[in-house]
Amino acid sequence: MELSIKKYGILSPREVSINSQKLIDVDVQESLEKSLAQTYRNLGLEYLKFFKMDNLSKLATLAAECLLKDTELYAITDNDNVAVVLSNASSSLVADAKYQQTINGPGNYFPSPSLFVYTLPNITIGEICIKHKIYGENIFLISQFFNANNLYLHVNELFEKTNTRFCITGWVECNETTYEAFLMLVAKGKSDNIFDIKTLENLYKNK
Amino acid sequence: MKVVYKIADNIISSLGFTTAENMAAINMGQSGIVLHENKFGIPEPFQASAVDFGKLNAAFSSIAKSNQYTDFERLIISSVYETVNHTDIDLSSSETLFVISTTKGNVSLLDPKLSQGFDAVRVNLWAAANEIATFFKNPNTPVIVSQACISGVSALLAAKMYLESGKYKQVVVTGGDVLSKFIVSGFQSFKALSPNRCKPFDALRDGLTLGEGAATIILGIADENSLSANSIVIKAGAISNDANHISGPSRTGEGLYRAITHTLKDVDIQNLAFINAHGTATLYNDEMEAIAISRAGLEHIPVNSLKGYIGHTLGAAGLIETIICSHSLLNTRQIKTLGFSNLGVSKNLNVITKTSGFKATECLKTASGFGGCNAAVLIKKYD
Numbered sequence: 001m002e003l004s005i006k007k008y009g010i011l012s013p014r015e016v017s018i019n020s021q022k023l024i025d026v027d028v029q030e031s032l033e034k035s036l037a038q039t040y041r042n043l044g045l046e047y048l049k050f051f052k053m054d055n056l057s058k059l060a061t062l063a064a065e066c067l068l069k070d071t072e073l074y075a076i077t078d079n080d081n082v083a084v085v086l087s088n089a090s091s092s093l094v095a096d097a098k099y100q101q102t103i104n105g106p107g108n109y110f111p112s113p114s115l116f117v118y119t120l121p122n123i124t125i126g127e128i129c130i131k132h133k134i135y136g137e138n139i140f141l142i143s144q145f146f147n148a149n150n151l152y153l154h155v156n157e158l159f160e161k162t163n164t165r166f167c168i169t170g171w172v173e174c175n176e177t178t179y180e181a182f183l184m185l186v187a188k189g190k191s192d193n194i195f196d197i198k199t200l201e202n203l204y205k206n207k
Numbered sequence: 208m209k210v211v212y213k214i215a216d217n218i219i220s221s222l223g224f225t226t227a228e229n230m231a232a233i234n235m236g237q238s239g240i241v242l243h244e245n246k247f248g249i250p251e252p253f254q255a256s257a258v259d260f261g262k263l264n265a266a267f268s269s270i271a272k273s274n275q276y277t278d279f280e281r282l283i284i285s286s287v288y289e290t291v292n293h294t295d296i297d298l299s300s301s302e303t304l305f306v307i308s309t310t311k312g313n314v315s316l317l318d319p320k321l322s323q324g325f326d327a328v329r330v331n332l333w334a335a336a337n338e339i340a341t342f343f344k345n346p347n348t349p350v351i352v353s354q355a356c357i358s359g360v361s362a363l364l365a366a367k368m369y370l371e372s373g374k375y376k377q378v379v380v381t382g383g384d385v386l387s388k389f390i391v392s393g394f395q396s397f398k399a400l401s402p403n404r405c406k407p408f409d410a411l412r413d414g415l416t417l418g419e420g421a422a423t424i425i426l427g428i429a430d431e432n433s434l435s436a437n438s439i440v441i442k443a444g445a446i447s448n449d450a451n452h453i454s455g456p457s458r459t460g461e462g463l464y465r466a467i468t469h470t471l472k473d474v475d476i477q478n479l480a481f482i483n484a485h486g487t488a489t490l491y492n493d494e495m496e497a498i499a500i501s502r503a504g505l506e507h508i509p510v511n512s513l514k515g516y517i518g519h520t521l522g523a524a525g526l527i528e529t530i531i532c533s534h535s536l537l538n539t540r541q542i543k544t545l546g547f548s549n550l551g552v553s554k555n556l557n558v559i560t561k562t563s564g565f566k567a568t569e570c571l572k573t574a575s576g577f578g579g580c581n582a583a584v585l586i587k588k589y590d
Binding site: 080084089090091093096097099100103104106109111112113116117119120121122123124125126127129130132133134135136137138139140141142143144147149150153154156157158161162163 | 248250310311314317318319330331332333334336337348350351352353354355361365368369371372374388389392393395396397445446447448449450451452453454461462465469576577578579580
């Protein structure tokens with residue numbers, strides 16, 4: 001099956017771009033939180049749920065927004081054929097550490113449900129699916145490094161074996177000091193970028 | 208036609224360290240759930256199904272140096288080790304892949320009191336997975352699935368696809384989670400835990416019971432005609448998202464309904480012996496499942512939940528429960544829903560209340576979790 005990368009986007013404190021073209025300006029001096037909030041504003045997004053999210057979900061939500069903007073999938077109310085396959089290295093570790101702080105000692109034991117819910121990496125997928133009404137196949141995979149081989153295998157098989165017609169896939173990684181998202185919109189057919197392992201590796205490397 | 212089939216399996220839970228021990232206890236109606244007081248320094252007592260780590264560590268010391276591995280890693284390694292003992296599979300082959308399912312892995316290492324002796328990096332799921340793959344000398348990068356409570360079923364479906372692609376000859380699907388202050392306090396903060404043993408689908412159900420454990424299923428791929436009698440095949444499956452809420456189940460059972468209908472697309476439901484639901488015994492989960500099952504036209508099919516025996520084992524649940532279902536198909540014995548007395552959902556589900564026989568050969572297993580994710584898998588016994 002011939003699959004291609006219709007669009008790819010990068011979102012980091014240094015760069016917000018689609019297909020290597022700058023999408024909006026970012027101020028590299030800002031803190032993590034401020035930088036994400038600034039990207040939200042510069043995208044002209046009005047989505048109050050955003051402010052409840054942890055940084056990893058904010059990152060995934062913004063990256064998906066950049067990717068889906070101006071595509072045929074935006075504002076459709078039932079995206080049953082859209083799959084979401086995300087990956088990263090540190091799972092939800094930032095949220096995990098934050099939650100752990102609330103249960104460390106007997107004098108400091110205030111477990112919070114609103115913190116606990118973000119201690120799962122696949123919440124990012126849930127947030128993207130809610131925002132864009134995506135009901136398709138979804139999975140969150142963890143790997144120490146961007147695993148182009150397995151991501152290619154997984155996405156390719158989804159197109160072969162399931163009702164998938166579009167797939168949002170890539171890497172959403174967030175730690176205490178920085179973040180990076182590299183998302184692609186994959187679909188059947190031709191475009192400048194074939195969906196294969198080599199292209200995946202090159203796009204990720206050159207980001 | 209090529210099919211993905213089960214080569215061997217293992218379950219480690221409060222009920223035993225092998226599949227046979229677990230099945231024997233379940234067939235006798237035993238539950239491993241007991242009340243824990245002052246455990247992990249958690250102020251409130253809680254019901255849980257816990258693994259006997261004293262016994263596990265004693266057994267582990269004959270395999271490797273116990274103190275080099277965390278509880279989570281020992282649990283998984285023990286499970287894979289016992290599984291592979293029943294086969295002649297070469298785990299060091301490049302044609303063998305590890306797919307590991309877990310929600311929280313080594314998360315207890317974040318607790319300063321528990322992290323002694325381990326490098327801080329070990330809390331990462333990939334670091335634990337590398338330890339496991341390295342222990343078995345597997346040369347491939349392990350694939351880690353972390354998708355809340357559907358992780359186990361997701362991992363099985365991923366493994367099925369990887370085998371069908373022809374890239375691997377066998378996949379070791381293993382997974383687990385360990386009870387910790389982190390996990391128990393989190394579910395307590397959600398007011399999700401029952402003060403009693405959980406009562407799936409019951410009118411008096413008031414929350415879930417947590418459990419811990421590990422399970423392993425080694426999958427292979429073969430021509431349908433070459434399967435021996437009593438083979439278990441992973442026939443179909445699907446995952447869908449509710450696109451509704453990150454922690455609350457959909458009121459229309461949307462994602463689960465879609466996962467079930469995609470899974471049963473080419474299936475004659477006459478062949479369905481039973482449905483093994485997620486059945487956590489929270490008010491909202493069980494009601495959501497009843498709605499999804501009813502919408503899919505499966506209200507009449509016998510349905511059970513296994514949570515009353517071993518609790519909700521998180522990243523292990525999908526694997527443990529699929530293994531139990533496969534043996535239920537092989538023994539042609541439906542397993543009763545422990546803790547259930549009177550129907551407490553809005554649809555007329557056919558909840559299994561007594562262990563009895565059947566003739567059909569297929570079983571639908573479902574799971575749902577935080578993040579709005581839902582999964583279904585269809586397994587079939589070949590005569």
